[in-house]
Amino acid sequence: MGGLRDPRTARLIVFRVGVVLLAAVLIGRLWQLQMVAGEKYRLLADQNRLREVDLPAPRGVVYDRNGEILARNQPSFTVEVVPGDLPEDEEGEPEGSGDALVLDRLLAILARPVGEGSTAPLALDIGGSPTPAPTAAPAGGGKPAPTPDPRSVIKERDPWVMPRPEIEKKIADGRLGGAYRPITVARYIDEETAFLIAEDAVNLPGVQLVLEPIRDYPSGALTSHIIGYMGHIPEEQLADYQERGYRANDQVGLTALELGMENELRGTPSQETIEVDVNGRKVRVVGESKPAVPGYNLVLSIDLELQRAATEALQAAFDRSEGFTKANQGAVIALDPRSGKVLALVSLPSYDNNLFAKGITDEAYKALLDDPLLPMYDQAIAGMYPPGSIFKTIVAAGGLQEGVINANTRLGDGFDGANDGIIWVPNDFVPWDMSLAQPFYSWTHKYGYGHGLHNVRHALAVSDDIFFYELGGGYRDSFNGLGSKRLGQYASAFGLGEPTGIELLGESAGLVPTSKWKRIWYAESWLTGDTYNMSIGQGYVLATPIQMANATAAVANRGTLYKPQLVDYLTDENGDVVKPFEPKLLRKVPVDPRHLDMVREGMYGAINFPDGTATRVRVPGVVIAGKTGTAEFARDWNKDGKPDRDDKDNLPTHAWFTSFAPYVDPEIVVTVFVANGGEGSGVAAPIANEVLNAYFAAKNPPEQTGPADVPTATPEQPGIAPTPAGGAP
Amino acid sequence: MRVAISRRFDWTLLFLALLLSGFGILMIASALSGNEVLKDYPWRQALFLGVGIILMFVAAAVDYRLLTTLAYPILIFFLGALVVLKVIGTVAGGAQRWLTVGEYFLQPSELTKIAVILALAHFLSSREDKMESILTPILGFALLLPAVGLIFWQPNLGTAMVVVAIGAIMILVAGLRWRHAAFFGAIGAIGAVLAWRYVLADYMKDRVLMLFDPSKVKPEDLYNVQQAMIGIGSGGWLGRGLFRGSQSQLHFLRVRHTDFIFTVTAEELGFLGAAALIVLFGLLMLRLIRIAGQARDTFGMLIVTGVTAMIFFQVLINIGMNLSIMPVTGIPLPFVSYGGSSLWSTLIAIGLVQSVAIRHKKIGFDT
DSSP states (O other): OOOOOOOHHHHHHHHHHHHHHHHHHHHHHHHHIIIIIIHHHHHHHHHHHHEEEOOOOOOEEEETTTTTTEEEEEEEEEEEEEEGGSSOOTSSSTTHHHHHHHHHHHHHHHHSSSOOOOOOOOOOOSSSOOOOOOOOOOTTTOOOOOOOOGGGGGGOOOOOEHHHHHHHHHHHHHSSOOOTTTTTEEEEHHHHHHHHHHHHHGGOOTEEEEEEEEOOOTTTGTTTTHHHOEEOGGEEEHHHHTTTTTTTTEEEEEEEHHHHHHHHHHHHHHHHEEOOTTTEEEEESSSOOOOOBBOEEEEOOOHHHHHHHHHHHHHHHEEOOOOOEOOOOOOEEEEOOOOOOOEEEEEESSSOOOHHHTTOHHHHHHHHHOTHHHHHHHHHHOOOOOOOGGGHHHHHHHHHHHHHSOOTEETTTTTSSSOSSSEEESSSOOOOOOOOOOOEEETTGGGGGOOEEOOOOHHHHHHHHHHHHHHHHHHTTTTTHHHHHHHHHHHHTTTTTTTOOOOOOOOOBBOOHHHHHHHHOOOOOOHHHHHHHHHHHHOOOOOOOHHHHHHHHHHTTEEEEEOBSSEEEOOOOOOOOEEOOOEEEEOOOOOOOHHHHHHHHHHHHHSSTTTTTTTTOOOOOOOOOOEEEEOOOOTTTSSSSOOOTTSSSOOOEEEEEEEEESSSSSOEEEEEETTTTHHHIIIEEEEHHHHHHHHHHHHOGGGGGGGGOOOSSOOOTTTTTSSSSOOOO | OOOHHHSSSSSSHHHHHHHHHHHHHHHHHHHHHOOSSTHHHHHHHHHHHHHHHHHHHHHHOOOOHHHHHHHHHHHHHHHHHHHHHHHHEEEEEEEEEEEEETEEEEOOHHHHHHHHHHHHHHHHHHTTTTTTTHHHHHHHHHHHHHHHHHHHTTTOOOHHHHHHHHHHHHHHHHOHHHHHHHHHHHHHHHHHHHHIIEEEEEEEEHHHHHHOOGGGGGGGHHHHHHHHHHHTTTTTTTTTTTTTHHHHHHSSSSSSTTTTTHHHHHHHHHHHHHHHHHHHHHHHHHHHHHHTOOOSSHHHHHHHHHHHHHHHHHHHHHHHHHHHHSOOOOOOTTTTTHHHHHHHHHHHHHHHHHHHHHHOHHHHHHH
């Protein structure tokens, strides 16, 4: 047993040193990683495990005044593939054969043609509806769906399916890291296909269906101009929206109330931090997660049934029209003169906003934009037209208020000696030479008679143009008229020339012309003839249907101009009222209620005097007041470079009718506009009649208008008795 | 005799070995917590440990001097096992390293290391007085060749390198002359260059390259190294807490119960825990070298040296890999990593060391 020689002992000592050195190096490196660079790695570890997840806030639902849903959130189906859940390749099969089995099957289902309505709607039981339960439908609910607008036949967006090579590549990429992160392979697939995929789940391991809420508009084209639609944030506004907390791919309201009420509808999205494992699967929520707050629901003052009745009446009028007066565009507005709340706001033609909810195809969008009838254009708020004779209510109110006339002042034909429906206006520059005078006609002229002399009440009832020419422009030295300046002032006082401020964007201001305006735009002086034209709502004055409805409301309620409002109140997710939208006063019209009563009487006469212009408007048990309008305009459909004229050499006309009812304590104003419709009395008034019928029929019982209900607010009411208040002007 | 054995038995070594093994079970339990498929692995490892302790005592009880005659047959037996493995071995992980026994896998290469240590110790001790001849180290390396070749052929570059390193240390400690060392150094350098160009498989080169230029490495290899760095780095002083390391518990770290168990330790127990583990290994190895120094004969001394070298290199390569200062190779951390074959071969090696310690020389006993 020889002792160990020195070199060995020495080498064992070196070995010891080696061991100590090893420990030192390893601990040193450990120190470097944990102590020196620890912060960095801690951060990286958190990046690994923590994910910020958006908690979207459900958008508010929109109801009409009776609880009918006008806009809600509807599930849309997205197909996802989870690479980690796809079947393993079979032994001996080529790589990817397991994936291929599933993909073959899935793509076959997705590619299968959609049945043309042959299959009954499939009830899908996937999760709860994201939409709050609608409040109980009002009595008489369950009406059939509106007749489909021909435009909704435009093909809906095709389902989007990722091309197969791309899917395979994504699956391969997914396997390398995050095999459980789903890959979206198809979007916007229809319910039927989604149902087939759900049914075939056994054969489709790794395939999952995801519900993504999209906006659904049950009333579709009926309320498109009120509700609007949503879409991606327009690129040029992206920065603004992002400043307000939006993400680049968020959907936002783009038109109408979806846009105007975006802040209320949107709610407060939230985020939560979740911890995920290496496969991206959620392990737990880190910290406190603030739940997303759903957007407020809008309850509109719109009555869907009235909206439907107005739409159908207007559409029926279009369908009846033909030839020279073929009408395709128009608007009907019903509002409550006591508050300015809008009950119906119809603009035709319309479009189906559901097209946008699914992401409209470029072709369909282009078709809508290129349509010459402008279905995307809201005639009711954006269309500017000569108001025609319904403007006379304003002229009458101004004339009475300014003392230009009083209730008994009689003007009209015969002022110039001949009762022929013509008035001759001297040339402004050579007034002494009547051979240069210009004739102005009343609408009766073409029927071969004149009006004679009328007081203002009767002049409104029979729509005596001569009376209003004279009231507005005066007549030679015999009578001093209101003048263009004061005409303009009163038009402005009744809300013309400025947007009404309804919650919809894109409202037009209309035009209240002045002599200065004419000088700037036409480089011409303002002539007496211009004042004459303006006095009967022709010439340069332009108004939107909503402005005329609102002006009518101010007459009906004897002087209060409200801002028209569509939203009645906001409710939160529990249905509790969050914010009522109180009536908003624009101004008190500077006309004495006594004078407005005179105008009201004139409007009463138009319906109820035997020689009124709209005597066929009748609602059983309700006294109605109204005013017809037939506004000439120039068009050139035959493209001969000259304004079109009919066989009697008349210019085409827009048909107007504005009305309120009941005569005592009016609660509804109905204004109808039919572009190129012809006579206001024959075309527009019947539409308003149908709307009023629908309104009062639904209101039941009809004894509302009985004398017992008459308050003392308006003492001298000729309308209490259904008999006309005599022809005595 | 029994009293003598128990008095001479190195309890410190046993204590350190059991401490490390027990620690390993704990870390395996933490690394695999929440894993339904592998949930019984900590218990399996405990079972392996129980069997391993018996094997250790058996090895300790056998007088190592009896093994002189058995050293070569044992080596031949394991070489044969490696050949069999190559022929009928289970294909797993691209490398044939396992023999299936029931539902367990056996890794003969682990035990082959012991056989190589015994054979080389026997050879070198028998040529103790011929160290002046360059033939001795050459023959010594030649003895390693079959084993190294077969393990490399599995392919298992890491273990093959460990076997070469063990041999080199044993030959060094046996009294390699410096001029011979220089010669082998030169041979080794040339060999390395040749091996790089002609022998090493691409994935092996990648793992070496990864150390010097991470951009040259395949992403799937780079991934786990980065995750390990993140795991270790985020540990801080005291760690994220046992069972609470996000990198381990959320499975960002792969093979965390075997090759990367040190990362789990560093992440969950922090600098203090991981440094303590390294210190424990240091103490164990110093204890082993002390036993080597007190060995009764050269054979015993070289056995212990071989065992120490085995643990040394495995710790160096495994923890070095965890800390990104060594290439990625499938070398387990002795005692700690999950795996019966590794644990058993390590415990058997400790048993052999005990056998040497029990029969140490008198002078050592008095000091």
